[in-house]
Amino acid sequence: MSAEEVSCSSGQHEEYRMGDIQTLPSVLSVNECDSEDSRTQLMILLGEKRKRGVWASSTETVLSCSGYSIGLGNFLRFPYLAISQGGGAFLIPYTVSLFLVGIPLFFMELAIAQFSGLGPLCVFNLVPVFNGIGWCMLTVSFIECIYYNVMMAWIIYYFCMSFQWNLPWSHCNNTWNTPNCFIYEELRHVHPSWFNSNTNGTVTRNGTIYRSAAEEFWLFNVLEISEGIDQMGRINWKMVLCLIASWIITYICSIQGVRSLGKASSAGKYAKQAKNLYSAAYVTAIIPCLFLTIILIRGVTLPGAWMGIKFFLVPSWSKLASFQIWSQAALQIFFSLGPSWGGIIAVASYNKYDHPIMRDSIVLPIIFSLSSIYGGFALFSVIGNLMYLSGVNSVQTFVRQGHGLAFVTYPEALNRLPGSAIWSVLFFAMLFTQGLDTQVIA
Structure with a gap:
């Protein structure tokens, strides 16, 4: 059967990925195309490629998938799980879950x-x-967009404050700083048990758990957290503006973007531009990797960096007996790859019909x-440097719950870099493009 057209007994024709771009699946039979119902079913099966178009090259497919799958979950959630689940031990169930x-x-x-x-x-x-x-999938993507934009609003604020x-x-x-604020250069004057400690004991006087300058910035300036749930506080207007900006940027990138990535291939007069919602993938898939590489190179050259990397690579074998580490690893696969959320299908x-799917999968x-x-190496290298500066031997000391891993630990690490303001701008720009990439595809 010709790859240029589907011939029907009525003499009418349907173009389908014409020319040498595509091949028509040989399993399709169109002997009854003269029937209106059969013609409708055939067009549904072919996906109306005549109207939609296809990616011009495999590169566009790879970059679009990369933009969707590589997001904030890779660089925020994965390192935190690695810390909380025993470092290198987490990599074992994570790899098993990847293949299964x-x-x-x-x-x-x-x-x-x-x-x-x-x-x-x-x-x-x-x-x-089904x-x-x-x-x-649509519902999950909608919920994902809501919480991703909240995180991106925080990132926008950090990005602006970095200038x-x-x-x-x-x-x-x-x-916004309290009398209990400290910076890491002064931490050697404070006993480690007073820093982010959960130790129980009896004391003869009141004690205070100190917070770092980065943590107080996160809690009291960014979040403007109240003393308790009984205090409503006030509207955080700067975060409202950042959230609006995040939604506007996402919308603009979804409908505009880089025109070159939006090109799709279909023969002759039916050549069309693919959906613009993937248009920013060239920029947002490549630039974050460059920024992360710069941070990693700088991180491994800092004193004590290998202390953190060692924890990341050396497993705690006793953790493998826990059900939690296996369940968390399987769940992280969905954040790392993005299956079951609809973006991969979109x-x-x-794709062209003869695109090498087995290779890509x-x-x-x-x-x-x-x-x-890779992102874990960058994070643990700077955490190792913080361990060296503070004299604390436990990685757990630097763990913050949830998104605080990026918004507390990373800023502390960036403070140690020469020209820290420049590195901070680059880092949060990278982090924002990661979230934007997933948003645009979703």
Whole structure:
């Protein structure tokens, strides 16, 4: 059957990825194309490629998948789990989950989307009983956009505050600082048990747990956290403005973006531009990797960096007996690769029919998972330097719950870099583009 057209007994023709760009699946039969119902079913199966177009090259596919899968979960959530789950021990169940969960799901979503050319809401029409899966994916992506924009609003604020040579989280002379604020250069004068300690004991006087300048900036300036749930506090207007800016930037990148990545290939007069929501992928997939490499190179040259890297690589074998480490590793695969959220299906729906899906379904998940580990090296190298400066031997000392890993620990590390303001601008720019990339694709 010709790759240029589908011939029907009625004499009408349907273009399908014409010319030498594509091949028509030989399993499709169009002997009854003269029937209106058959013609409709055929067009649904082909995904109306005549209207949608396809990616011009494999590079566009890879960059779009990379932009979606490599996000804040790789660089914020993964390092925290590695710390809390025993360092190198977490890498073992994470790798097992990658091959048992991540790659099979990634392959399935690439396959059904590339074959049908349909998005997550329509692709499950192939099996009507699964129609609800597409709507669940849409719901998950919607929720993801909400909390990603909140994190991106925080990042925007840090980015703006970085444009001053004396970073506000590098000292305790700000209006929001308390008498208990300290900087790491002075930490040697404080006993380690007083720093972020959970030790129980009896004392003869009142004691105070001190907070670093970066932590107080996060709690009292960025979040403006109240004393308790019984105090409502006031509207945090600077965060409101940052949140609005985050939504506006996401919207602009979704409808505009870099025109070159939006190109799609279809023969002759049917050549069209693919969806603009993937248009920023060239920029947001490459630049963050460059910034992270710069930070990593600088991190490993700092004194004590290998103390943190050693913890990241050397496993605590007793942790492997815990169910929690395995469940957290399996869950992290969904944050590292992004399956079951609809983005992979959306990107793959623009693939050419003969795109090498088996290669992508194996190579790309491995690369995306390695990016998480790569980010872990950057984080643990700077944490090792903080351990060296503070004289604290436990990595757990520097752990902050949730997103505080980036918004407390990283700023502390950036303070130690020559030209810290420049490094801070670059880092938070990288972090923002990571979140933006996932937002645009989702």
